[in-house]
Amino acid sequence: MEEGLQHFKADFFKALAHPLRIRILELLVDGEKSVNEIQSCLEIEGSAVSQQLSILRAKNIVYGTKDGKRVYYSLRDPMIVELLDVARKIFNNHLINTISRLEEMAVSESNDGIS
Known part of the structure; x- marks a missing residue:
């Protein structure tokens, strides 16, 4: 049981181990944002933002909600x-x-x- 928790923590911190992912999370502290809003705030191209959001989503740190063609991201916890x-x-x-x-x-x- 304890080993499973340690693996979870290690994977969780690996998912946070990128400055752009931290910046994205800091933006989401203020509430949900679309990929375009995140790109605009960070002045980073869309593919880089999407790649980092994909990692955060895969580790259940953020989640996306579709609204038409837009996806709005929020902190899961x-x-x-x-x-x-x-x-x-x-x-x-x-x-x-x-x-x-x-x-x-x-x-x-x-x-x-x-x-």
């Missing part, structure tokens, strides 16, 4: 919003830690030059 928010917070923590280390190094180097 609202917890994706929380996941993206947590990822942003983790990034910010890493950034803050990196800045702090750089500042410490700069202070250390300037103190070494004072002798």
Whole structure:
């Protein structure tokens, strides 16, 4: 059972492991969008957007609803919003830690030059 969960998590994170797919998900946080709307917001050609949506759809991260000739995509699980928010917070923590280390190094180097 635990091994199945670990495989699910690995496959899930693999599906998220592309900057364009993350950008698409961030757009869908605000609600459903058509492929054309996604293309327009991201200023990316349609084939690239469609390819990434196909991967997200195959992993049940997004789903499409047809309305005439248009397909509108939405997040399958609202917890994706929380996941993206947590990822942003983790990034910010890493950034803050990196800045702090750089500042410490700069202070250390300037103190070494004072002798």
